[in-house]
Amino acid sequence: MSYQTGTPTSPVNLLQTLVTWLVSIGWTQDRSAVEGAGWTATLHRNGNYVNLRATVNEANLPWATNFGNAHYGLHMYLGTGFNGANLFNNQPGGPVASGTSQSIGVGMLLAVGPFSNYYFFADATADNIVMVVEKTPGLYLHMGWGLSLQKAGSYTGGAYFFGSSSGYNASFANPVANVPGFTATSDCPFANKDQEAGGCAFVRADVDSWIGKWIGIFNGATGFLGFTGKIGDTSMRGAGLPMSTNFPVYANGAGATQFQSEQTSQQDGRANLLPLILWVNRDGTTTGFSMLGTPPNIFFTNGVGHGFSNVDEYLLGGTTYKMFPNFAVIKQ
DSSP: OOOEEEEESHHHHHHHHHHHHHTTOEEEEEEEETTTTEEEEEEEEEEEEEEEEEEEEEEOOOSSSOOOOOEEEEEEEEEEETTTTGGGGGOOTOOOOTTTOOOEEEEEOOSSOOSSEEEEETTTTSEEEEEEEEEETTTEEEEESSSOEEEEOOOOOEEEEESSSTTTGGGGOOOOOOOBBTTTTOTTTTTOOTTTTTTEEEEOOTTTTTTEEEEEEEOOOGGGOOSSEEEEEOOOOOOOOBSSSSSSSSOOBSSSSGGGGGGGGGGOOOOOOEEEEEEEEOOSOOOOOOEEEEETTTTEEEOOOBBTTTTOOEETEEEEEEEETTTEEOOO
C-alpha cells in the first residue's frame, strides 16, 4: 500500500504506525524499541538505513547537541548501516556536524498528541517516502527521504532526506507565534534554512573532493545546525528566507514572492507545480554551484488558498497530487 492516512495519538504511536506501514511496503525492520522515554526505529532498503526517534517530553535528547528544551517530536537521518548496540544518534554513515564526530539530521516539533491526521506517501518502488502530519487543524509538518534524487548528470550517491526543521531546532519548544514549521505550517520541503536558522535537508553525493559524505542543503556555517563542510542550496525558499544570486532561483529578494506567488490561474483553476532544484558549491569557489537534481514526487505550489484547500486532490494527466500549504505530493 503506497498511501495511508489516519489519526496518531502521540509521537510514539506515529512512529510505530510508520514502522508498520514501511514494513508492509517492503522496508526491512532492524529495530523498533523503547529508547529513553520515547521510541526508536531503524529500517533499511537497498543499503540505505533510516533512523527515527520519537521524543516524549525529553530534554538534551536525542542528538549529542540539542537546543535542550524538554519536547515532543520526531527526529530522523539516513545512514549506511545499523549497530544494535548504539543509540539513535550514533548509527553508521549519517551526516556529521562540521568539525565534530556528532551525527546531525532533521525533525519536526510535535506535542503530546493526539494529532489531527497523518499522511504517508510512497512511490511504486517504495524507494521514496514522504510523511505529512497535521499537528493541529490546518498546521502541517513534513518529513521524508529517498534512495536517489532525480539526478542532474552522473555522480555517485543521491540519497536524500528532509524535515520541517533541523534536528537541533526540533527541540525548540517555545517559538513565538506564526513561525513556519513550529507554530505555523511548514515551509516547502528543502528550504535552505528552517525558520530558526537551521538546515533541514541533506543529500549524499560525491562532488569534487567531497567523497562518501553528506551535503547539507544549508547556507549557514554552524555544524550542529546543519553544516557538514560542503554547502548545498536550493532554487526554492521558504517565506521570509533570502534568495541566492549564485544560480537560477524562483524569486529574488526575501520571501516567497514574485514568480512563486503567481503560480495559480483564476481563469482555469490551474496550479503550477515547481520542481525543487538542488545545487552544490564546487571546490575552490564561493559562488560556483552545480545542479544536483530534484527530489521526486514533491513540488512547490501556492495552490492552497488560491482555488485549492488543504488536502485537496489535484488530477493532472492521470497523476494525482495531494495539496498542502506550500507544497504538493504525488499520491499513488
